[in-house]
Amino acid sequence: MQSDMDWNDLKFFLAVAQGKSLSAAAQSLGVSPSTVSRRLDALEQALQVQLFRPHRDGYELTEVGQGLVSAAEQAGARMQVFERNARETGDDLSGPVRIEAPELLGQEILLPALIGFMETYPRIRVELRGAVQPVRLAAEEADIVLRLVRPTQGNYRIKKIASIRFALYASTDYVRRHGTPQMPEDLHRHRVVGWTDDLAFLTMATWLGGHIPGLRPSLRLNSFSAQVEAVRKGAGWAVLPEFIASPADFVRGLEGLPSLNADLWLLVHEQAQTLPRVKLVRDCIVAALRGWLRP
Known part of the structure; x- marks a missing residue:
């Protein structure tokens, strides 16, 4: 017999979907694995669908389960906002x-x-x-x-x-030791600080490569703050936002390139x-x- 769904069970569904095991979900929720298993069973019974299938390494989503993850995330987030707003309106x-x-x-x-x-x-x-x-x-x-x-x-x-306007910058110390590129192709003979491969899609990464094809960074980092600090310490040239590049510490290069806005x-x-x-x-x-x- 079909029963009404307990909305609280959505958090158990999402925890298993993210952790891919009962134990990982239980740890993130602060409950026992048996509680997670029981709540999943109740949710599947209420919905009359199979959300997960067990396998050697834990649990994987069925096709139905995969289709429900986004809706469950949105519903869970809205419930959190509702509860938070209700508690704090006073x-x-x-x-x-x-x-x-x-x-x-x-x-x-x-x-x-x-x-x-x-x-x-x-x-x-x-x-x-x-x-x-x-x-x-x-x-x-x-x-x-x-x-x-x-x-x-x-x-x-x-x-x-x-x-926000971005441009190419190096430290005053780097420029004193290595000079500034006069033409875009000159940058191939300089050190360049870029993004790690998983962030190569960022506009700041594609902009420079679009103007200087084949450019390969000497140093790849995965955060802006790390790039700023690396450039400040003389690592080379990087595409940085104008608001961080004070004239006392940074020199702009290749000013003929169109700005990135x-x-x-x-x-x-x-x-x-x-x-x-x-x-x-x-x-x-x-x-x-x-x-x-x-x-």
Whole structure:
């Protein structure tokens, strides 16, 4: 006999889908493997479908299960937002605000502004995640998101907030020792700091290769902050945002190349946008960005 689905069982489904075993799912949820197994059985019985098939290394999703992962992530995220908002409506100027932003932008522009913000609003708890690889918007893991590419998914209100200009930079020390390239092809005789292969799709990586075919980085790194530090220490040339490249430390090269301009998009979750604490953090972020970047 078919029974009603327990929405709480979605978290067990997602934990097994991500961990690929009962033990990994149990560890992430803080329960026993038998509890995970029992909740999965209940979910499959309620839905009248098989979501996983056991195999030698654990559990793998069936075709039906694979088709339900995205919907389960969205449903779970919405339930979290619903519960969080319901708990905190009695005190609108307290509680968490989750922000996701490109790593260097968060570190250099947002963080100083947010530290000052917390002096004024000490009961608002800010979570700032900075990464090159962004969160999945379909999973709705953040209240406020900053992106360099206009997203096409997720339940967010989207607005272009600024433009970031990138160019080629090296340290003053490197230029003193090795000079500057006069023509794009001269860069083949210089050291170049680039991105690891898994991040070769980034605009900053493809832009330089598009202007200088066959260019091979001498050093590959997987974060902006690491690239900035490497260039500062004399590792070579890299494509960096203008806002980080102070004339005292960096020299711009190949100024004849067209600039790389990337639009910066501000996203605010639809279910969080009316919360006063989210509005305050959003306004703080907008003011900080407009103080540094072009509109």
